[in-house]
Amino acid sequence: FYFYSASEDFNEEMLRGKRVIVTGASSGIGEQMAYHLARMEAHLLLTARTEARVQKVMERCLELGAASARYISGSMDSPTLPEQLLREAENTWGGLDMLILNHIGQSSVRFFDGDVEHVRQLMEINFISYVAMTTAALPMLKESEGSIVVVSSVAGRTGGPFIAPYSATKFALDGFFSSLRQELIMDKVNVSITLCILGYINTESAVRAVSHIIRSAPAPKDECALEIIRGAALRQREVLYPPLSIRATLLGRSIAPELLDSIVRSNFHRPNTTA
């Protein structure tokens, strides 16, 4: 079905003039999404903690042709940041068309060490703030019949080693947004939710975190970012990237979970426990 289904036509014109918030936009996949959206002449509101970095990305977006670009720096463990971002969208644009939730907090790749406080903090940044941003954005998204994009991971569908706190936050996203999608459909609210299930991507932070303990090669972040935007513009339920390896993993998980677990384990060397 995947190979023979008519691939819907994506056209970059779909994003021209669209009002888009991108979180985690100062580096990695978020930065690349901002650049693609700028080339497509969208209006952009970018956010991340490091002002110098997110300002630099905003300036590059203006050079690339963004219809407009602004930023607000702040941490997503702040309870006031979601309201501040959505108020900025309301005051500047009078509405919102697409909310791209992409940021993640710092998390080490190592055996779980019993640090429950770290799990709590990471849940706050990687999950609760996504709920808060969505709650604040929904009134405008209902008005515009817009889209919510949730950037998740194959680690939010299968349990890999050394990333228990991070994986828990990604599983939480799947549960919450899959349920919310059902409610929006039942309520005949035309707001799409696109969940992005990503494999290993060559961002600086991911490569720094795992290149010494993982056998597989990462996929390109710019292509990943474009696939996310394409899937969101087509209002797809899910984006799987890299498409074949993620499909194989998810198929393996449902057909032979123990075999998949051993394959994933074989993909990792044991991390240095002091890391």
Ligand SMILES: NC(=O)C1=CN([C@@H]2O[C@H](COP(=O)(O)OP(=O)(O)OC[C@H]3O[C@@H](n4cnc5c(N)ncnc54)[C@H](OP(=O)(O)O)[C@@H]3O)[C@@H](O)[C@H]2O)C=CC1
């Ligand atoms: N790279 C990969 O292999 C994979 C990535 N993904 C997902 O893709 C998304 C992006 O990952 P990637 O690009 O690699 O990550 P990066 O580390 O490159 O980017 C993370 C972004 O989040 C921001 N950020 C970090 N902490 C906070 C905070 N407390 N509040 C607000 N913003 C914060 C960072 O900016 P700053 O530090 O300035 O705040 C940065 O802009 C994530 O959701 C991740 O789970 C999924 C699977 C694989």
Ligand SMILES: C[C@H](CCC(=O)O)[C@H]1CC[C@H]2[C@@H]3C(=O)C[C@@H]4C[C@H](O)CC[C@]4(C)[C@H]3CC[C@]12C
């Ligand atoms: C090695 C994993 C792929 C296994 C498979 O294909 O079955 C990677 C898939 C998801 C990656 C993690 C992820 O979701 C992003 C995190 C980003 C952080 O900055 C650190 C690295 C990650 C934990 C990253 C590590 C590789 C994966 C588990």
